Amino acid sequence: MSKFNFPSIEETNDLSELRKDVRSFITNSLNDKEFEPAADAWVFSASPQFSKKLGSMGWLGMSFPKKYGGNQRTALERYVVTEELLASGAPVAAHWIADRQSGSQILRYGSEEQKKSIIPKITSGECFFAIGMSEPDSGSDLASVKTKATKIENGWNLEGRKIWSTGAHLSNYMIVLARTSPASEKNRHEGLSQFLVDLSLPNVSVKGIPDMTGQRHFNETLFDNVILSEDALLGVEGKGWSQVVGELALERSGPERFLSHFTLLESFINEFKNILIKSGSKLIGKLIAELQTLRRMSFSIASMLQNGESPETQAAFVKELGNKFEKMMVETLREFSNIIPLYEWPSQLQNLFEDATLRIPSNSLRGGTTEIMRGIIARQLGLR
């Protein structure tokens, strides 16, 4: 089990200072009514203006090199900033994917030209990304993607569909996983490549899919023979699978896997503190214990990322445990409505609770299902 250690990392004074700065920035934004705290804000609540403001504070692309307009700060500093934003339910959806994973992918695999043209815009909060992995016929079985990129003179021809791409309708780019050569009989993971696709190109169409709550955040994107320039290929032709696995470690390990509905918990406690003191301390204690453990694990992964490690399995641990925690939290609050009926809750709290209840089934689907997480862990345990 030694390979699944999560070494304890202390928060230094510098990080605590940064935390304070972000917190007072958020308080000011709230006072100026720049946003309304939302549940699941990193998926649902997009505000390009707010993203731009964060960029001007130097809180996007934090760990990117200065050379490309980044802030050259640590993954731990980025962790602190994202935690504070999530805990306040701030509207971070617009830039979330670009800041979390796409920027790092480009820095790692992109051409000099791409780095120079795109990274500064991610850092300033003016360039947004969507994820191009799932397809109508490829969900958990990602290696079965059918979207195809064919080599043509001076570039590539892209043909296929991507689905469930959160925020594609607001995004400038999508990193598309496509097949560039047939899978070999032995290894389906061969022959896949990643492409950096400008969504404003001709023959790209983005169509919204309302989710079960009626909101639009995810999309189906059609690539009908889209002509890509040669340098749209991100990284190495045929190595898309290993690139995408690294990207998923960034996607799965962050605090959004357990803080998506934190605003609900905080408002709930603030509202009912007096009653909770008398009869709810055990419930709250249980939630605190789990949440704090998750924070430590996720922070520990941030430090692994900082050290250049690839904590893909550890990320699966955090995602699996975080998903469970969020479900348990909503369930715990629901049971409390036995003491104070839901209709007596303040309306803002009711809304947050109902939003969370409806959205919670998606938390163990997006970014990889529970089944996939357990499969990844089982493989590392030597069971597969």
Place this chain on the structure above:
Amino acid sequence: MNEELGIILETTSKILSKHVNHKLRQNIDNENPDLTNLWTEVEQLGLPKIAVKDKFNGSGLPLSSTLPIIKLSNNIGTPIPLSETILSNYILSESEINPPNGIITYAIDAKDLKIIGNEISGDLISVPYLNLTDKIICITEIDNSKQVILVKSNTEEKELKKNFLSEPRYNLKLKKCKILDIKPLNLSINFKYLGAIVRSAQMIGAMEKILDLCIDYCSQRKQFGRALSKFQAIQHQISEMAVELAASSAALSTITNSEVFYKNNKDIAILKIRAGSAAGKIIAISHQVHGAIGFTQEYELAYFTRNLNSWRNDFGNESYWEDFLGKDFLEKNNQNLWEYLT
């Protein structure tokens, strides 16, 4: 981990692995010469006094550094009261009592303790390994000040407590027992908190072993023409165990890596809650994937799961610490949850 501790761990692992096998564990209740040999080597290594001050011939390591050793000992399933002796000796040494050699155990709880002159009477509850020693420490309050008392028990009055623990445990009626030493308790942390930390480290050591047992067993055992480990239903159950274990280990590393862990009751509560709830899940799943063989005395799984059942209840179960943690936060007025967490 510092180099010194690394070397101690390596040597400890060699010595324990040399002596411990499942047969030794099964004879745990009896007077056992093999156990005596094992203890002698452990003592030669200096483990019992590893957290004792230099002036009392100890190694003077901070208690948090002893946790990896305690975890290791229980990972190997060593049926000796090492954690009890380390903790008792630490408490004695901190309270300026020179710890005697040999095994010392403690009473997890005590009732109606009365001291007259140099003698003590009353009930000691849940005393581990009293078959191997007659020296016990207990903690009681006299005139509003906590005292640590080192007692030599008169063996006639002990009652073997059959519980779900694999290790022997006793209730003991003290009748005018001789007090070897008594001093004001000098600990920067409540005995219950210390016990909770040590039991959690023990649980995590045992859970690591249980996970390994499950992986080995399911990889070897074939049903329906293939190894159990090839069934997705089994893979997912074992993955769940690994997740529970990783979360508990993360909670432990917070304590192990901090020399001032005793300042933070919050982290202790989190550790005991996390390890205790993981134990519940891991007991259930490990027995499920093992089938009937896991339910026998002959196979070693049950030695570990029985201990878990007991340790998760010692020094406050999950409910106790959840309530503690919840109150700790809720009674801090003017602090919202996010401020409390960060």
